[in-house]
Amino acid sequence: MQIWIDADACPKAIKDILFRAAERCQLTTTLVANQSLPLPPSRYIRMLRVGGGFDVADNEIVQRMSAGDLVVTGDIPLAAQVIAKGGYVIDTRGEAYSRDNIGERLAMRDFMDGLRSSGVDTGGPAALSSRDVQNFANQLDRFLARYAGLS
Numbered sequence: 001m002q003i004w005i006d007a008d009a010c011p012k013a014i015k016d017i018l019f020r021a022a023e024r025c026q027l028t029t030t031l032v033a034n035q036s037l038p039l040p041p042s043r044y045i046r047m048l049r050v051g052g053g054f055d056v057a058d059n060e061i062v063q064r065m066s067a068g069d070l071v072v073t074g075d076i077p078l079a080a081q082v083i084a085k086g087g088y089v090i091d092t093r094g095e096a097y098s099r100d101n102i103g104e105r106l107a108m109r110d111f112m113d114g115l116r117s118s119g120v121d122t123g124g125p126a127a128l129s130s131r132d133v134q135n136f137a138n139q140l141d142r143f144l145a146r147y148a149g150l151s
Contacts, residue, residue, distance in 0.1 A: 074091045090140060
């Protein structure tokens with residue numbers, strides 16, 4: 001099992017949690033982004049830089065990941081592709097996406113896109129809170145204990 005991070009928009013606090021988990025659990029963790037990002041020295045953490053462009057990082061993650069891998073992303077269409085390929089997804093606020101809830105998340109995303117394209121100001125997501133960071137850490141720990149046999 002590997003961890004893949006959709007890293008361009010992943011908050012630093014979340015990356016730091018993932019870096020510690022990679023070391024603790026000795027799991028290969030790959031950040032995929034269209035720019036170089038600072039990484040701690042580790043044999044488990046690596047960077048995959050991709051070209052700029054729409055969905056380039058997403059496509060690279062889907063192409064390289066395997067069934068059973070974990071992907072950390074807030075991108076719902078990417079999450080749907082990962083789940084369809086047999087992977088697991090946790091968003092940066094700690095929500096685990098699954099076959100049971102991804103359809104609903106995609107429908108809501110499409111609905112909100114429709115509102116925005118018709119000129120409705122839907123606002124953006126709230127800033128990442130300390131509670132969100134804690135939710136992510138707890139969800140990651142539960143995932144690692146359950147699916148990777150680690151904690």
